[in-house]
Amino acid sequence: MTVLAKAMLGGRAYRWWLTALAAAIVTGVLLWLRQWHQGLAVTGMSRDVAWGLYIGQFTFFVGVAASAVTVVLPYYLHAWRAFARVVILGELLAIASIVVSLLFVLVDMGRPDRLLNVLLHPSPSSLMFWDMLALAGYLALNVIVARAALAAEIDGAPPATWTRGLVLLSIPWAVSIHTVTAFLYAGLAGRPFWLTAAMAPRFLASAFAAGPALLILLCGAFRYDIGEEALCKLRLVMTYAMTANVFLALMEVFTAFYSGIPGHAAPYSSWTWLSGGFAAAALALALGRSRYAPAAVFASLAIDKGVVLIPAGFIPSPSGAVTPYIPTAVELGIVLAIWSVGALLVTILFRVAIAARELDAGASPQCLAS
Numbered sequence: 001m002t003v004l005a006k007a008m009l010g011g012r013a014y015r016w017w018l019t020a021l022a023a024a025i026v027t028g029v030l031l032w033l034r035q036w037h038q039g040l041a042v043t044g045m046s047r048d049v050a051w052g053l054y055i056g057q058f059t060f061f062v063g064v065a066a067s068a069v070t071v072v073l074p075y076y077l078h079a080w081r082a083f084a085r086v087v088i089l090g091e092l093l094a095i096a097s098i099v100v101s102l103l104f105v106l107v108d109m110g111r112p113d114r115l116l117n118v119l120l121h122p123s124p125s126s127l128m129f130w131d132m133l134a135l136a137g138y139l140a141l142n143v144i145v146a147r148a149a150l151a152a153e154i155d156g157a158p159p160a161t162w163t164r165g166l167v168l169l170s171i172p173w174a175v176s177i178h179t180v181t182a183f184l185y186a187g188l189a190g191r192p193f194w195l196t197a198a199m200a201p202r203f204l205a206s207a208f209a210a211g212p213a214l215l216i217l218l219c220g221a222f223r224y225d226i227g228e229e230a231l232c233k234l235r236l237v238m239t240y241a242m243t244a245n246v247f248l249a250l251m252e253v254f255t256a257f258y259s260g261i262p263g264h265a266a267p268y269s270s271w272t273w274l275s276g277g278f279a280a281a282a283l284a285l286a287l288g289r290s291r292y293a294p295a296a297v298f299a300s301l302a303i304d305k306g307v308v309l310i311p312a313g314f315i316p317s318p319s320g321a322v323t324p325y326i327p328t329a330v331e332l333g334i335v336l337a338i339w340s341v342g343a344l345l346v347t348i349l350f351r352v353a354i355a356a357r358e359l360d361a362g363a364s365p366q367c368l369a370s
Contacts, residue, residue, distance in 0.1 A: 017347070021340045028337015031330050032107055040110050042330045048323035049314045053307065053331050054108035057338070058101050060210070060306035062181045063203060065097035065138065067211020069174040070237050076167045082229040088153070088353050089224075090215060091146040094174075096345035098139040103338045105132075127184050134177040141170045153356035178203050190318040193267040196255075202248040203305075208241035210301040213294040218346065224354055235293070239286040242297050246283050249276065266322065267312040275304040 035042050045052045071090040074080035109115050118132050145166050152159040182203040185194035212234040219226050226234075253276075256264040278300035285293040311325040327335075 018344070021344045021347075024340040025337050025344070028334045028340070031333040031337070035107070035330055035334065036111065042328060044325050044327045044331060046323055046325070048317045048321055049311060049325040051108070051310045051314070052325055053310075053327045053335055054104045056306045056308075056310040057335055058104035058108070059181060059203075059309065060302060061097045061101040061104070061342070062135070063178050063207030063301075063305065064211050064214060065094040065101065066174045066178040066204070066207045067214075068094035068142070069171050070208050070212055070241075071215070071234075072167060072174075073171050074233075076164065077171070080233075082227060082233055085224075085357065086215065086219070086226045086230050086234070088146060088149050088357075089218070089226075089350060090211070091142050091149065092349040092353055093211070093215060093218070093346065094142045095139065095146060096342050096349060098135055098142070099345060100338055100342040101135060102139075103341060104335075107334055107338070127180060127187070131177075131180045131184060134173065134180050138170065138173050138177050141166055141173060145170065150353060150356050153353070175204065178207050185313060188313075191313045192256075192261070192263040193315070194313045196252060198248050198252060202245060202252075205241050205245040205248060206301050206305055209238050209245055209297055210305075212238040212241075213298040213301075216294040217298060218350065222350055222354060224350075235286070235289070238294065238297055239283075242279075242283050242286050245301075246279055249279065263316060267315045269312070269315065271308050272312055275300065275308045278303055 043052060068090040071083045071087045075083040075087040106112050106115060118126075118129055123129050145163050148163045149159050179200045182200035185191065186196060186199035188194055216231065216234055216238070219231075253268070256268065278296070282293065282296035282300040285296045290296075314323070314325070316322050
């Protein structure tokens with residue numbers, strides 16, 4: 001029996017899980033077809049709030065993809081053997097996250113054929129062009145490296161030596177994809193909430209907290225033992241990164257209110273304060289080493305980055321108008337469908353990786369850097 005066939009087998013709960021994901025995806029496709037024919041008017045977006053939940057989710061998952069560097073860098077550069085059982089999962093999570101990110105861009109374009117204009121008519125002066133290039137390149141790197149690592153696991157051999165160069169290239173590339181994403185917002189002079197030099201470091205700090213938190217949750221969901229040392233190190237990275245993220249967010253709050261400039265304080269609505277409260281609570285749990293900390297960190301950042309960040313940037317508009325944004329059922333259904341695509345990819349890819357690891361259970365973990 002092949003590793004893929006073994007990974008696809010499961011009990012009743014597993015089949016129900018796949019059925020639920022498939023149902024959500026089909027429903028989302030139908031809603032997207034409706035959006036395609038009727039336009040983005042079926043969403044809660046408007047002239048004043050041109051980006052909404054789609055771009056927020058895109059931003060969040062680009063960060064999750066970039067967070068693979070938190071396990072790749074220690075393992076390949078410093079021969080940190082504690083991450084031997086988790087590094088492949090980080091790379092596979094990055095693949096699923098990039099696919100999800102690109103799908104959110106696709107549905108936000110209104111007409112998917114417009115996405116081809118970025119490639120057919122490239123504009124080096126456009127940050128969107130560089131963002132698409134960075135995401136596509138990072139996806140290709142992770143697919144090649146992960147495939148080579150899985151093949152090595154199945155064969156019970158160390159990864160091919162040529163993959164080391166690609167891994168080293170993927171480390172700065174991971175940082176670049178989220179930095180360029182931050183530049184999409186930080187360079188907009190008419191949006192005070194985004195116009196800050198701290199946007200890129202805050203993006204990276206939140207990414208390096210959300211990614212390890214999600215990896216911990218997924219390893220628990222799949223009942224995959226990565227070892228106590230690796231688990232402790234992931235929690236440590238998550239806690240440090242979350243601390244940096246909250247610190248940077250507090251600096252923004254100080255600047256916004258101490259300056260006394262109305263446009264800088266206006267975006268801090270009830271939703272913004274709610275996400276800040278979640279972040280503070282998550283940080284307290286992380287510092288207290290609570291077992292609920294990974295779930296709290298991931299949820300707080302999913303709200304902060306995936307829900308609040310984008311609409312808050314449009315408040316107020318350059319003309320001073322405050323336009324409310326409430327996602328419609330169509331938007332929510334499409335978002336759920338794309339999350340389901342990501343969950344399906346993670347389910348299959350993780351089960352393949354775990355099956356490959358179990359197949360090679362007798363072999364000792366190999367470190368490419370050794």
